[in-house]
Structure formats: structure tokens, C-alpha cells
Amino acid sequence: MSQSPLVSSESGRRYPDKPSQVYLLGTCLVDSFYPQAGMDAIEVIRAQGVEVVFPQSQTCCGQPAYNSGYEDEARDVARQQLEAFAKDIPVVVMMGSCAGMVHQEYPDLFAGYPEEAAAKALAARTYEFTEFMVSVLNVSLEDKGQTTKAALHTSCSSRRGMKVAQQHKALLGELSGVRVVEPERVTECCGFGGTFAVKQPAISAAMADDKARYMAATDADVIVSADCGCLMNIGGTLDELARKGECKSIPTEHIASFVRRRLEGAEGTKEGQS
Amino acid sequence: MSNNPQFIELKSVVDQEEHDFADMQQRHFKVRAQMALENDTLRKSFRGASDFLMGKRKAVFPDSDELEALRDRGEAARQRSLSKLPELLEQLERSLTANGVHVHWAETAEQANDVIHKILERRNARTVVKGKSMVSEEIELNHYLEQHGIECLESDMGEYLVQLGKETPSHIIMPAIHKNKEQIARLMHTRATTPDGEAVPYTEDVDDLIGNARAILREKFRTADAGISGVNMAIAETGTLLLVENEGNGRMCTTVPPVHIAITGIEKVVEKLTDVPELLTLLPRSATGQIITTYVNMISGPRKEGELDGPDEVHLVLLDNGRSRMFNHPELKQTLQCIRCGACMNHCPVYARVGGHAYGSTYPGPIGQVVTPQLSSAGGLAENGDMINACSLNGACGEACPVRIPLPDLIRNLRAEAVKPHRNVGVGDERVPGAGTQRHLTEALIWKGWSTVHKVPFLYRFSTNALAMGRGLMPSKIGPWTETRSTPKPAAKNLHQLARAAGIPDQPDD
Numbered sequence: 092m093s094q095s096p097l098v099s100s101e102s103g104r105r106y107p108d109k110p111s112q113v114y115l116l117g118t119c120l121v122d123s124f125y126p127q128a129g130m131d132a133i134e135v136i137r138a139q140g141v142e143v144v145f146p147q148s149q150t151c152c153g154q155p156a157y158n159s160g161y162e163d164e165a166r167d168v169a170r171q172q173l174e175a176f177a178k179d180i181p182v183v184v185m186m187g188s189c190a191g192m193v194h195q196e197y198p199d200l201f202a203g204y205p206e207e208a209a210a211k212a213l214a215a216r217t218y219e220f221t222e223f224m225v226s227v228l229n230v231s232l233e234d235k236g237q238t239t240k241a242a243l244h245t246s247c248s249s250r251r252g253m254k255v256a257q258q259h260k261a262l263l264g265e266l267s268g269v270r271v272v273e274p275e276r277v278t279e280c281c282g283f284g285g286t287f288a289v290k291q292p293a294i295s296a297a298m299a300d301d302k303a304r305y306m307a308a309t310d311a312d313v314i315v316s317a318d319c320g321c322l323m324n325i326g327g328t329l330d331e332l333a334r335k336g337e338c339k340s341i342p343t344e345h346i347a348s349f350v351r352r353r354l355e356g357a358e359g360t361k362e363g364q365s
Numbered sequence: 366m367s368n369n370p371q372f373i374e375l376k377s378v379v380d381q382e383e384h385d386f387a388d389m390q391q392r393h394f395k396v397r398a399q400m401a402l403e404n405d406t407l408r409k410s411f412r413g414a415s416d417f418l419m420g421k422r423k424a425v426f427p428d429s430d431e432l433e434a435l436r437d438r439g440e441a442a443r444q445r446s447l448s449k450l451p452e453l454l455e456q457l458e459r460s461l462t463a464n465g466v467h468v469h470w471a472e473t474a475e476q477a478n479d480v481i482h483k484i485l486e487r488r489n490a491r492t493v494v495k496g497k498s499m500v501s502e503e504i505e506l507n508h509y510l511e512q513h514g515i516e517c518l519e520s521d522m523g524e525y526l527v528q529l530g531k532e533t534p535s536h537i538i539m540p541a542i543h544k545n546k547e548q549i550a551r552l553m554h555t556r557a558t559t560p561d562g563e564a565v566p567y568t569e570d571v572d573d574l575i576g577n578a579r580a581i582l583r584e585k586f587r588t589a590d591a592g593i594s595g596v597n598m599a600i601a602e603t604g605t606l607l608l609v610e611n612e613g614n615g616r617m618c619t620t621v622p623p624v625h626i627a628i629t630g631i632e633k634v635v636e637k638l639t640d641v642p643e644l645l646t647l648l649p650r651s652a653t654g655q656i657i658t659t660y661v662n663m664i665s666g667p668r669k670e671g672e673l674d675g676p677d678e679v680h681l682v683l684l685d686n687g688r689s690r691m692f693n694h695p696e697l698k699q700t701l702q703c704i705r706c707g708a709c710m711n712h713c714p715v716y717a718r719v720g721g722h723a724y725g726s727t728y729p730g731p732i733g734q735v736v737t738p739q740l741s742s743a744g745g746l747a748e749n750g751d752m753i754n755a756c757s758l759n760g761a762c763g764e765a766c767p768v769r770i771p772l773p774d775l776i777r778n779l780r781a782e783a784v785k786p787h788r789n790v791g792v793g794d795e796r797v798p799g800a801g802t803q804r805h806l807t808e809a810l811i812w813k814g815w816s817t818v819h820k821v822p823f824l825y826r827f828s829t830n831a832l833a834m835g836r837g838l839m840p841s842k843i844g845p846w847t848e849t850r851s852t853p854k855p856a857a858k859n860l861h862q863l864a865r866a867a868g869i870p871d872q873p874d875d
Contacts, residue, residue, distance in 0.1 A: 112873050112874065114873070115869075117860045117861075117864075119819075119829075121860055122829060122859050122860040122861060123829050123832055123833065123855045123856065123859050123860075124853055124854075124855055124856060125856070126856045126858060126859050126860035126862075126863050127856070127863070129860035129863070129864070130860070130863050130864070130867065133864070133867075133869060142870070142874075143869060143870075144869070144870045144871070144872065144873045145860075145861075145864040145869040145870070145871065146871055146872070147822065147826070147861055147864075147865065147871045148822040148871075149822070150818075150819040150820070150822060150825040151819045151825075153819070155815070156812050156815060156816060157777070158758060158777060158780070159780060159784070159812065160777070160779075160780030160781040160782070160783055160784040160785075160803075161781075161784060161809075161812040161816075162781050163786075163816075164812045164813060164815065164816035165816075167816045167820045168815075168816055168819040168820050170820065171819070171820045171821075171822065175822070178872075178873045180873055247757070247758075247759035247760050247761070248760075250760075251759070251760035251761070251763070251764055252760060278761070279714050279759075279761075280714045280757050280759035280761065282714075282757060283757065284756070284757025284758055284759065285757075285758075286754075287754070287755075287756065287757040287758070288846065289844070289845075289846070290754040291395070291398070291715075291754060291755050292844070292845030292846070292848070293395070293398060293399050293402055293845075294398055294402065294715055294718060294719060294755060295757070296845070296848065296849040296850075297402050297718050298714055298715075298718065298757070299849065299850070300849065323850075323853050324850065326851075327846075327847075327850030327851045327852075327853065328849055328850050330850070330851035331849055331850050331851055334851075
């Protein structure tokens with residue numbers, strides 16, 4: 092039975108019926124630093140009866156160079172992803188930031204280039220992980236975990252770029268044993284911003300410090316996000332604050348890992364920077 | 366009074382603040398930002414101001430659908446005007462001239478200063494009262510006129526305080542937002558004098574502070590030889606200069622002295638009076654959370670025969686200073702949509718932490734990052750390269766902008782201009798000044814290398830596998846990142862390896 096296409100109230104995006112197979116765009120950060128989150132996403136999607144394809148030829152979406160102004164270099168890397176994800180099936184992206192790069196920026200990046208049509212087509216079938224789970228699959232989940240308090244960090248690219256803050260919440264809302272809390276100044280940037288953290292370290296650290304303290308104040312058991320750059324930034328800052336005895340540290344987890352753990356009733360975080 | 370020990374002590378504090386400001390402005394962007402981050406008083410002032418203004422704005426836009434519809438109309442109104450900018454400017458000149466207003470064109474800041482100076486000289490004007498005008502800050506008019514022996518007094522309360530402190534505005538709407546009540550009390554007491562030549566009594570009472578400034582300014586309005594103001598919108602059809610303000614000082618400056626000189630950027634022209642309501646609905650709401658400003662001045666010429674009020678001479682100086690170049694740039698044209706409400710800086714998490722002075726430019730915050738490198742008078746990308754990197758591209762500014770300027774896109778676009786390969790620089794008038802100047806060999810090589818590795822899957826897998834294998838060799842400190850954060854550690858097996866080991870298909874079924 093096919094579902095009727097859903098429309099997001101925030102992004103106005105129309106969603107397709109449930110596909111039989113999807114690509115997973117792991118992102119370079121997940122690839123090297125949070126690979127288990129990628130495997131967890133694969134399992135969670137498969138459990139919904141959707142086959143997951145992971146092209147070994149995928150690398151990075153190109154965003155670091157693009158945001159730094161190096162458009163030619165970004166385009167060369169993005170072109171490789173057009174090839175890696177060439178078949179006409181949906182692409183599920185592990186991070187809101189990289190999803191935004193493909194979904195929103197690729198058409199601009201390739202405007203006037205021979206790959207323009209391919210870039211537009213890829214952009215149109217690219218979804219952020221929670222967006223895919225909630226708006227395409229319309230999942231209903233059985234939470235087997237113990238009652239817990241999870242602080243949700245919605246990245247700026249998920250919130251303002253992909254406009255999937257609702258889907259983040261809705262996915263966690265499927266988990267009956269999870270109480271979702273949000274920190275003070277929930278919509279404020281954590282200070283990661285990719286190369287921003289490298290080029291303006293002092294400002295980035297000041298922003299991360301505030302965000303980490305607001306997170307600590309939620310007294311949550313875990314911090315969950317669909318963007319690993321933010322997790323690395325917030326979790327890393329919390330660790331350092333905890334080391335100095337300024338607040339307690341809280342483990343961080345990609346939302347896919349958190350969901351999988353809840354579905355399996357497993358305890359404790361599997362990986363993460365904490 | 367000036368000999369009393371308390372006065373001397375307070376004066377030394379104020380003098381020190383002036384010295385600190387001058388010192389800060391000499392420094393490099395990163396040093397200025399660092400100094401601001403370490404100044405708790407300053408951070409509290411800006412955080413408090415941002416919270417207050419964001420709250421006020423939210424309260425006057427309770428319905429998000431309505432807000433988005435309004436933003437659509439605001440954007441359309443600005444784009445409509447910009448789409449026929451050259452024609453509208455000609456029409457504006459005709460209408461204003463017909464109304465008896467003298468129109469002057471200034472391509473550069475120097476020309477604008479010179480035009481204004483000549484008008485004042487011809488009228489033998491020695492004292493000027495000024496309403497708030499960011500364009501006059503952009504061309505450093507006060508400084509220019511003072512060098513030519515003309516006293517220029519700022520009459521907007523915030524601008525007045527900034528002038529007393531020998532500083533520059535830290536916000537385009539609230540120039541003295543970086544100062545707290547105690548600082549203002551000290552400043553007024555030690556630097557302002559009553560019309561009788563006495564020091565203003567020390568008070569931290571806000572009403573008294575304003576009252577004291579008002580008493581001083583009243584006398585200046587009455588006796589000034591000329592008034593200078595900015596313009597929020599210039600209406601081409603009717604030849605009307607629209608000016609919004611809250612203190613009445615704008616009306617004083619434009620009606621009491623015998624000469625009124627208005628100055629504005631060429632982008633402020635709109636076609637018809639009917640364009641005004643939607644922009645005027647957005648401007649005060651976005652700026653200060655007001656439904657309407659206390660004063661809305663619509664100036665359509667000098668005093669006519671039989672009228673009791675108004676100057677006998679009105680001038681408008683239309684400044685380019687790089688705006689034509691913005692107009693001709695395909696991507697950066699939207700810079701000119703700005704109505705100078707300041708909502709982008711109120712919503713910017715970087716601005717909230719470093720404040721306006723850290724930017725070292727007339728216009729701070731997101732719109733400042735976009736406008737400044739494009740102005741002809743501000744050193745271009747060569748001198749503002751760091752400023753455009755002081756943005757996490759979080760998008761809060763773009764979301765707040767009442768006329769939907771895609772500020773993060775424009776900032777990213779300027780970064781691309783800044784590091785543009787030299788072979789692509791130098792042709793056409795539309796280039797941003799200093800394009801390509803931030804392309805440094807080392808960084809360019811790093812991105813080239815990064816691109817090579819990431820466009821060849823084999824090289825990418827080779828390097829990520831090496832990273833996984835060498836995870837034990839990762840240094841425990843990685844530059845500034847680990848000064849305030851724990852060290853990220855690569856996983857023992859990367860996702861490519863895990864997926865392959867788990868037999869996850871590499872290609873879809875046909």
C-alpha cells in the first residue's frame with residue numbers, strides 16, 4: 092500500500108512514497124569519527140523494510156571548500172558525489188549540514204556547468220536522516236529503552252537550512268520512554284561552523300562555551316543531534332569544562348545511534364566523543 | 366567643580382575608555398575580537414541588548430505566517446525599486462528639483478564631504494546639528510568638517526554620547542548600546558557642559574540623563590547654522606525625503622536651522638508613496654520592535670512663502686561609494702535591498718559576543734560584513750578579509766532580515782571573491798575591490814590537495830584508512846580546537862570499512 096505524498100509545513104517540500112532502496116551518504120565526518128552512527132542508520136532504515144546502498148566511491152560533499160570560497164575545489168569534489176549517487180533513488184544524508192549542501196547548494200554550484208541537470212536531480216532526491224524517517228517513511232517506532240532524558244541539539248543547517256527541526260522532534264517523539272529537553276537559547280549556533288572554528292577560534296570557543304553550559308543545565312542523560320560537527324564541538328567543550336570541574340559532562344550521540352539503541356533496548360552510548 | 370576629586374577620578378576613567386577605544390581600533394580584527402570577548406561589561410551589554418531587541422521584535426510579529434508574507438512584500442518592494450534604480454534616481458532628481466530641493470551626486474566619500482562643506486561655506490555656517498545618519502559615518506563627515514573648522518554636533522542621544530566619548534557607533538540603530546548606565550553617567554558628567562558652561566551634575570537616573578542632554582541640545586538646535594540628516598527612503602514620484610526617528614531631534618535638525626542637508630546612499634530610492642507603507646511596517650518592527658516610530662518626517666522641500674517653519678534651503682546628497690558596483694554584480698546586488706534596520710546584528714551570535722567595534726567598520730554585524738568590503742572607501746577585501754570569516758553561516762541573520770537579503774549566501778560569495786584565482790580577477794567593473802587578495806599560497810595549496818584527495822575515491826579511502834590505523838598517533842593537541850575542547854579521535858574502522866565488512870551493497874539493484 093503506498094502512502095500519499097506528505098508535504099512539510101516548514102519547507103513546503105513534497106515527499107515521495109516509501110522507496111524500496113536508498114543510498115546512504117555517510118559524510119566524511121561520520122566516516123572517520125562517528126562510523127557506528129552510519130551503521131546504526133543503515134540498520135534503522137533496513138528495519139523499515141528499505142534496502143540501503145552505501146557507495147564505496149563516496150567521499151565528501153565539498154562543503155568545507157565551498158564555505159571557504161574555494162568553489163572550483165568544492166565543485167571537483169561534488170562532481171565525484173554526482174557519480175557516486177547517480178541512480179535515481181533517494182539519498183539519505185547523515186548530517187543536516189551536508190544534506191543542505193547537496194539539496195540547496197549543488198544546483199547553484201553547478202549552474203551553467205554540464206552537470207547542472209544531474210546536480211538538480213540529486214538535490215531533489217536528497218533527504219536528511221530524520222526527514223527521511225519521518226516525512227518519507229512516516230515511521231512508527233517501538234521504544235524498548237528505559238526512561239531517559241535526551242537534550243536535542245538541532246543544528247543551524249538542520250533548522251534553517253533543511254528546515255527539519257520538526258522532523259528531529261517528531262522522530263524522538265516516537266520514542267515513548269524518552270523525555271526530550273532543549274537547552275536555553277535553543278536556536279543559537281553552537282559555534283562550530285566548519286572552517287569558522289578554525290579561522291576564528293576565539294569566537295567559536297566563546298559560543299561553544301555558552302552552548303555547553305546551557306546543555307549541562309538541562310541535566311540530560313544524553314545529547315542527541317543529527318550533526319556530528321556540533322556534537323564534536325559541544326561534547327568536546329563539555330568534556331573540557333567537566334575536566335576543570337565546572338559542570339558535569341554528558342555523552343553525545345548521533346540521533347541514528349540513539350534511535351537504534353532505543354529500538355534494541357540497549358544501554359549506554361556505543362561511541363561518540365565522550 | 367572640575368577641581369573636585371570625584372570629578373577628576375571620573376574623568377580619568379572616561380579618558381582611559383577613550384584611550385582604550387583608540388587603541389582597540391588600531392589592532393587587527395582578531396585582536397579586537399579577543400579584546401571584546403575578554404571584556405565582561407561589554408559582553409553583558411551586547412548580550413542584554415540582543416536579547417531585549419530580539420524579544421521586542423518577536424512580540425510585534427506574533428504570527429509567523431503574517432511575518433513571512435510581510436517579508437515577501439518587503440523584499441518585492443525593494444527589488445521593484447532596485448530593478449529600475451537608474452530611472453528612479455533620475456525621476457527623484459526631477460521631482461526634488463521641482464520641489465525646490467538641490468540635488469547633488471557624489472561618487473566618492475571625498476566628493477560627498479566636499480559638496481557638503483561647500484554648501485556650508487557658502488552659507489557661512491560654523492555650527493551644524495546632525496540627526497542620525499550612518500552614511501555620514503560612512504564618509505566620516507564630522508571629522509572632515511571639524512578639520513575645516515565647522516562644529517558638528519550629533520543630536521541623536523546615542524550618537525551624542527558616542528561623540529562625547531570620541532568613539533564610533535557600535536550598532537547602526539543604537540550607536541551607544543555598548544555603554545552601560547554608569548559609563549554614560551560618567552561621560553555626561555565629565556564631558557558635557559550645560560548651556561551656562563557648567564559641568565552636568567552626576568546622575569545615573571536615565572530620565573535625568575536624557576533631560577540634561579535635551580537642555581544642552583535645545584540650545585544648539587536654536588542657534589545652529591545648518592542641520593544635517595540621513596534619509597530612510599527617498600520617494601521618486603513625489604520628491605519626498607522620509608526620515609524615521611524617536612527623539613524628535615531629526616525633526617529639529619531638519620526644520621529649525623536655516624539650511625537642511627540630507628545625505629543618503631543611492632539605493633534608498635523607492636518609486637511611489639504606496640511603496641512606503643509595507644517598508645515602514647517592517648522597518649521599526651524589525652529594528653526596535655516598535656509598531657511605528659515616534660516621529661515620521663516627510664520632507665518635500667524648503668519653507669514656502671507664508672509657512673512658519675522649515676529651512677529656506679534644502680539639499681540632498683546622493684552617495685555612490687561603491688553602490689553602482691554592487692548594483693552591477695549579479696550575486697551581490699541584493700546587498701542594496703537593505704533598509705538598515707539592524708535586525709541581522711541583533712540576531713547574530715557573533716555580534717552578540719564581540720559587539721560592533723570589533724568589526725572596525727561603520728556598519729558592523731552581518732550586513733556590515735557584506736557592505737563594508739564592497740564600499741569604495743573601506744579598503745575592500747584586502748583590508749576586510751578577516752571580517753568575512755567571522756561568521757559561522759548559521760543563518761540567523763538571513764532568517765531575521767525583513768527584506769530577505771540572503772546574508773549568509775552573500776558572505777560566502779564574498780569569501781569566494783576574496784580567494785578568487787588571480788587569473789579570474791581584474792576584468793569587468795562588477796568585481797569587489799580587493800578580489801583575490803585573500804588567496805594565499807599555503808591555503809590555496811591545502812584546498813587543492815584536499816580537493817585532489819576527495820575527488821579520487823581511492824585516495825580518499827587510502828587516507829581515511831590511514832587515519833583510522835594511525836588513530837593512536839593522533840596528537841593530543843590540535844591547534845586552538847583543543848584549547849577549550851577534548852581531542853576528537855578517529856574510529857578504529859571507518860564507515861567505508863564497516864559497511865564493506867557488513868556486506869552493505871555498494872550499488873543499487875537495477
